[in-house]
Amino acid sequence: MDAEIKVLPLLHMASGDILSLQQYRFVGTHPGKVVYLQANLHGAEIAGNSVIHQLLTYFKTLDAAALQGEIRLVPACNPIGVNTRAHNFASGRFNPYDGRDWNRIFWDWEQEHRGARTFAAQHLESDRVTIQQTYREFIRQHFAAELAALADPAGVPVHQRYRTRLQEQALDADILIDLHSSSNQGMVYTYYFRDRAMSVPYFDLDFAILLDRFDGNAFDEAFINPWLELEKAFADLGRSLRFGIEAWTLELGTGMKNDAPAIKRGVSGILNYLRQQQVLLDGVGVLQQSVPLTRASQLQKYYATAGGFVQQRVAIGTWVQRGDVLYELLCLNKTGQYPQVITVQAQQPGLVYDLSISEGVSEGEYVLAVMVPDASG
Template identity: 45%
Template sequence: MLPIISTIPLRQMASGDILSLQVYKFIGATSGKKVYIQSNLHGAEIVGNAVIQRLIEFLWMLDNTDLIGEVWLLPVCNPMGTNQRSHHFSDGRYCTYEAKDWNRIFWDYEKDISKDNDRENQLLAFAKSQINCNVGEIKKNFLDAIKQRFSTLTDKINSANGVPYTEKFRYKLQSLSLDADYLIDIHSSTNQGLNYLYYFRDRQESAKYFLLDFGILLDEYDGDAFDEAFIKPWLALEECFLQLGRTVKFDVEAWTLELGRGMEMIPDSVTKGVRGVKNYLKQKGVLSEDFKLDEFPQKNNQMSFKTRSQVIKYYAPVGGMISSRVALGTEVQAGEQVYQILNFNKQGKLPTTVDVFAIINGFVYDVSINQSVNEGEFVLGII
C-alpha cells in the first residue's frame, strides 16, 4: 500500500532556505478511525523517527484491505528543534528565541472558550443539547465545534503583521491532528529513562495494548502539551455528561510514548515502540480482523500503573559530582541511599561527600545524563 506523501512548508529562514514537514498518509480501503503519530517534537528525542520509519515499512507491505481507516505519520515534526546544537550536543527542548518549551505551546479549546467567561456553561450547555443523542452524533457535533473555534485562528496566522513562530508551528501540527481519533506523540527522556507511556483517565485498558512495563496517569496537567491539548476537551465533556447523570466515554485517546534517552536510537526502545504501536493498531480495529500479527500476545499486557502526582524528583542539595548512584530501573526502599555527591567546597576544607536517601518506596525511572551537577539540578526521579 503506497502512502500519500504531503510536504508542507513550515518556515523560511534568513538564508532563504525553507524548513518543511513531510506527512505519510496510509488510507485503507474501508473507512474508519484516524490515527495520528508524530515524533521528535523535542529536538534531541530522535528515537521516534526510527519507530515511524519502521511503521512506514510495515504499512507499505500491507494491502489496503488490511487497513481500516487511516494512519498519518509525521517524523521530524520539529525541524527547528532537531537542528539545534551546542557543540556536539543536541538540545532542542526549547524555542531559544521565545524561551518556550516546544511541548508547552499548544492551543487548548477549553482555555480558548474561557475567554468568553463562560467555559463551564458552554460545555455544560452543549452537553444538555446533546443529552438524547447517541455517542457517535455527540462526537461529530463536538468535533465540529472544536474545528469551528480552531478556524478562527486562521486569520490571525495569516495576518499582515504576522505571529510569533511558535503560534504558526502549533497551528500546523494541530491542523493535521485535530480530527484524529487516536493520537500518539513519541518522545524520549531528556536524560536516561525507561520505556513507558503517559495516559489519561479511563484509558488504562488501551494503555496495555502498547505492551510496555508501566504507564503514568496524567492526573495533573494544564493542557499546553500536545497530547493534553488534544484530549482535554473530550475529558471535560465527559465530566459534563456525568454531572447530568449520563455516562459517556468517547473513543478518543492520546498517548505520549517515552522511549529510551535523548540523542540515541536505542535498538530495544525502537523495537518496543514499533511492537507496541502495531499491537495498538490491531487491538483498536485499525488493522483488519483477518490480519495477523506474528508473535504477539493474545491477551493484554500486564502493566504497572502510577500517577504523575506520585513522582518524586530529586535535585542536588549541593553542587559537585555524582560519585555513586543507583541504576536506572532499581527498586528502592524509603531510607535507602540513592546517590552520593562529591562536594568540593570553597571553605578551606577538604572535599566532602553528601549522601541522599529515598523518601518513598518505588523504582528509579529517570536519571540525569550529566554526573556533574550544580545545586538544584535534577539527579533522578522515583515513582
C-alpha cells in the same frame, strides 16, 4: 499499499530556506479511526523517527484491506528543535525565540472557550455518534480562526505559527500518539489520561503515568482535554459517555540515542495497540501485558541539595525502598576544608526510571526520578 506523501511548508527562514513538515498517510480500504503519530517534538528525543520508519516499512507491505481507517505519520515534527545544538548536545527542548517548552504551547479549545458544559446541556438527548461528530465540527470551526490568523497581515509569533500548522495535521484524529524519549536516560513508558487505562496493557511498556493534573498545553493534553471535559460535563448531568478518543505520549528510552531496544518495543507496542483498536487487521493475535500504573502527582524528582559530582548512583530500572542509597555527591568547597561526600537516600519506595545525563551538578540541578506505583497497580 503506498503512502500518500505531503510536504507542508512550516516557516520561511531569514536565509530563504523553508522549514517543512512531511506527512506520510496510509488510507485503508474500509473507513475507520484516524490515527496520528508524530516524533521528535523535543529536539533530543530522536528514537520515534526510527519507530516511524519501521512502521512505514511495515505498512508498505500491507494490503489496503488490512487497514481500517487511516494512519498519518510525521517524523521530525519540530525542525527547529531537531536541529538545535549546544556543542554536540541536542538542546532543542525550548524554543530559542521565547524560552518556552516546545510541548507546552498548544491550542486547547476547551481552555479557550469553556464550552463543554453548554454543549453537553444542549446535546443531552443526542446519541453518542452524533455528539462526537457535532463536537468535532464545533472544534474545527473554532480552529478555522487559528488558521485564519496565519494570514493576518500583522503576522503571528513563531510558536503560534508552528503549533497551528502541527495541530492542523491531528485535529480530526481519533487516536494521537506522540513519540518522545527522556532527554536524559530513561525507560519505556507512556503518559495516559483518565478512563483510558484499559488500553495501557496493549503497548509494550515498563509502566504508565496517569496525567492526573494539568501539565500545561502539551500536544496530547490539548488534543484530548476538550473530550475529557465533555465526558465530565455529561457525567455531571447524569449521563455516562466515553468517546473513542485516545492520546498517548510514549517515552522511548534515552535522549540523543537511537535506543534500539526501546525502538523495537515502541514499534511492537504500537502495532499491537492498533490491532486491538481494530485499525490494523493483519491477522496477528493481540497481546496483553499488565504493567505498574502511577500518576504524575506521584513522581518524585531528586535535585542536588548541594553542588558536586554524582557518584555511585543506582542503575536505571532499580526498585528502591525508603532509606536505600540513591547516589553520593562529592562536594568541593572554597573554605579551606577537605572535600566531603554526601549520601542521598530514597524518601519513598519506588522505581528509579530516569537519570540525568550530567553527573556534575550545581545545587538545584536534576539528578534522578523515582515513580511510586499506585497501591492497586
